[in-house]
Each structure stands twice: as C-alpha cells, then as structure tokens.
Amino acid sequence: MNPSQRGAAVPKGAEPLPSRLASVRAELAAGGIDALLVTSAANTRYLTGFSGSNSLLVVSHDRAVLLTDFRYRTQASTEVASVVEVEIEGTSLWTRLWSVLRGLSGAKQLAFESTHLLHSDYQRLTDAGARWSWRPTSGIVEALRQRKDPTELAHIRRSVAVAESALAQTLPEIRAGVTELEVGARLEAALREHGSKAHPFETIIASGERAALPHARCSARELKSGDLLIVDFGATTAGYCSDITRTFVVGRASDQQRDAYDIVREANASASAGVRAGMRGRDADAIARDYIERQGLGPEFGHSLGHGIGLEVHEAPRLSKTSDAVLTAGAVVTIEPGIYREGWGGVRIEDDVFLGPDGPEVLTTFPRGLMELGAA
Ligand code: ZN
Ligand code: ZN
Numbered sequence: 475m476n477p478s479q480r481g482a483a484v485p486k487g488a489e490p491l492p493s494r495l496a497s498v499r500a501e502l503a504a505g506g507i508d509a510l511l512v513t514s515a516a517n518t519r520y521l522t523g524f525s526g527s528n529s530l531l532v533v534s535h536d537r538a539v540l541l542t543d544f545r546y547r548t549q550a551s552t553e554v555a556s557v558v559e560v561e562i563e564g565t566s567l568w569t570r571l572w573s574v575l576r577g578l579s580g581a582k583q584l585a586f587e588s589t590h591l592l593h594s595d596y597q598r599l600t601d602a603g604a605r606w607s608w609r610p611t612s613g614i615v616e617a618l619r620q621r622k623d624p625t626e627l628a629h630i631r632r633s634v635a636v637a638e639s640a641l642a643q644t645l646p647e648i649r650a651g652v653t654e655l656e657v658g659a660r661l662e663a664a665l666r667e668h669g670s671k672a673h674p675f676e677t678i679i680a681s682g683e684r685a686a687l688p689h690a691r692c693s694a695r696e697l698k699s700g701d702l703l704i705v706d707f708g709a710t711t712a713g714y715c716s717d718i719t720r721t722f723v724v725g726r727a728s729d730q731q732r733d734a735y736d737i738v739r740e741a742n743a744s745a746s747a748g749v750r751a752g753m754r755g756r757d758a759d760a761i762a763r764d765y766i767e768r769q770g771l772g773p774e775f776g777h778s779l780g781h782g783i784g785l786e787v788h789e790a791p792r793l794s795k796t797s798d799a800v801l802t803a804g805a806v807v808t809i810e811p812g813i814y815r816e817g818w819g820g821v822r823i824e825d826d827v828f829l830g831p832d833g834p835e836v837l838t839t840f841p842r843g844l845m846e847l848g849a850a
Contacts, residue, residue: 490623491555494521498533501614508581509534510614511571511599514590516785517615519713522558524550530567531558534578541567541574568598575606585611616790620782621804627828629714630783630806631837633670634826636709637716638840640664649848650699650724654679658692661707670709674717674787678706681724685819688777688812699725702819703847708787715787717808718838719824722847734771734813734821735844741765741811742823745779746836749809751829755797762811763795771813780808783826805829806837 498521502510512518512531518540519525521533526546532539538558542550550560563570575581586599588610599608622630643664648657658679665673680690682701690704697703706719721738723731741762748761759779766775778794783806791799793807801807807829812822825838 490625491521491523492557494618495533495538495557497618498614499535502533502585503535505585505611506583507585507609507611508583509575509578509585510611511584511586512590512615513587513595514615516789517587517590517619519785520615520619523553523555524558525553525713526550528567530571532571532574532578534581537578539574541570543567568595568602572602575603581606583607583609585609585614587614588612613790617802619784620790620802622784622806622828623804626714626784627804627806629712630716630826630828633709633711633714633716634718634837634839636665636668636670636711637707637718638838639668640670640709641705641707641718641720641840643668645722645845645847648697648703648722648724650697650701653694653696654681654684654692655694657697657703657705661705665707665709668709669711671712672710674708674710674715678704678719680704680706680820683817683819685721685821686814686816688814688820688822697724700728701725702731702821704820704822706822706824713785715783715785716826716837717783717787717824718826718840719810719812719822720840720842720845721821721823722845724847725849727844727846731819731821732844737766737769737771738811738813738821738823739842739844741775742809742825742842745809745811746825746827746834749793749801749807749827749829749834751801751803751805751831753801755791755793755799755801756795758793758801758807759795759797762809766811766813774813774815775811776814777812780810780824782807801829803829803831 510533518531529542584606644661679692681703685702685704701724703722708717745762749758780793782789810824814820828835
C-alpha cells in the first residue's frame, strides 16, 4: 500500500470493488494470464473508483496497482479503494509500469485491452516491455460492467431523473424562432443546474428536415412552426449516464407527423415491454423492427434498437440486427426506435430500461405522448 493511501477513508460505494477485482482475476486465471494491463478509463473507474483521465492499472492474481500522475494525487487518495495500491509518477507512467511489472513475482504472460490501447503504446509493450509476453484481450471488464449492482442502478436512476427535470424545465422555452443552439444551451444549463456532472455525449437537437439526421448536432437553424424536433441528451451522476430522446412538434402536428409518431411510439412500447434478460440482442431488436417493417417503414429505421448504458453511454450489450450476445440480467439498455425521411424529418423515442429479474423496468418516466410546443 502506498503511504498516502494508508488510513484514507474508503469512498462510499467502494464495497463492490474487491468482488469486481476477484471476478477479473478468475477470468485471468481461466485464460492462463498472470496480469492484465487496464488502459480504459471506464474500466479503471469500475475496478478502482478512480475517475481521473490519465492512468495505467495492473491487476495480477494478488495485487492491483494504479499508476497516475501528480495532478491526481489528492483525487486518487480519496477515490481509490484501499484494496488498490496507488503510485504517483512524476515523469512517465510507462517507465514506472515496467518497474511495477518487475515487482510481480513470476509474471510472464500479460494481457492488454486491445480495444483501448493506441498502436504507439502497443509498440512500447513490444519494445521496452519485450521481456513479458503480451496477449490481446477484449471485453473482460466490459462483460462484468453489464450487470449493474444496486448502487450503480441508483446512480443511473438519478441520472434519468436529472435529465427529465432538465427537459421539463426547458420545454416552455421552445417555440418557433428559437435556434437549435439556443435550445441546446438552455437544456445543457438546466442539466447542470439539476446536478449533472458532465454531458455524456454531444446533445442532439435536430429540427425540421434536420430531424432526418439521426445524429445531428445543434445548428444555428431557427425552429419553424410545423417542425419535428428531436432532442437526444443525457445526464451524468457519479459517473453513470442516462440517454433519453423525445420528439416534439413545434406548433401544430400534421396527420402525417402523428402517423409516424404513433408507429415509433408503438415500436418503443412493445420493445420496452418485451425485452428480457436472457434474450439475444437481435431478438430484442426484432421486436421493434418487425413492427416497423409491418407498417411498411422498415427502410426508414436504419439504426440499431439500442445499447447498454452505465459508466459509458455506449457499452455492452448491443441490441442490433446482428447481435448474438445474450442480454445480461441487471443490464440497463436503451430502447430507441426511430424513422427518418430525407427532406421531411424524423421521429425517435428513447427510453432507458433495466433488465431486472422480474422483467424489464422502464426507468424513464417522461411522457411519451406527442407534445406540440409553443402552439398558439
Ligand atoms: Zn440517445
Ligand atoms: Zn442511445
């Protein structure tokens, strides 16, 4: 243990960390791996509690060592669980890494996270780290992260509540003549006011024909009466994200807009009610996709149904046409069917759903009926 760590208060919520490390160690042992080098910030946070942006984490069968730099000295001492040793490095984390590895008795076969390592850093492993044998791995920690424990679920619930409060506060200000950027600014300010620590992704405000772009960023376009308006955003609480989409009409909705909206709403409702732990991702996706296809709009639903959320806004599992992955009990996933027509606009409704032992629980409570904003 690093002296600066001795006597440090164990942060709230740190209790699950030893069991997470134990799960990683079981995976390593099963694969004949002596130690894992963790370079993903989210995986590091999950295993240690550390939320800084610059670190290397080594997990062996009997030690967990976090290397970070001077900027994070105080933060590491308050955040990192006592089961993890912290080393503060003043020059190069990589140089320090070799000395940590030399201190691991008998470590020969090491693994790295192939989806979280720059090629230039991989070259360090094969050059300066050539005395060890390095094996690529992926998804060891991500697989564990799918199943949320009660503390994690509480953080996600809080993130959903923060996001919904911020949206409710913003809606009265949305009317024709306001720009997408102004809507985004008001919403993001409201997110902060309600306690969101960070925006988990770039807020999407897409109006009029721009609503046909599923991932449109805010633009200087002014809202016009009769526009569809897609708002896709989230909050972050204690590192955990929410991810919500609602679609509105500025002014009065046309029959064509109502028809499209009703189809997406039904697809969202049936998938949210039908998704289950134990189901394959592709079967969950099919609940919504089959319904939209039966309405003759299959080609207009060009993206996946959803994704896991947690410490990251996009994490396992995937709910897509091609995903054979089985949905883990305890995961929180998004259900976000949409339809998009070039030159006309689009509709998407996205909810966050907990895959509980007794079936799905929709965490999002914001109304799903079509709302006409700023209508005279
Ligand atoms: Zn979203
Ligand atoms: Zn999403």
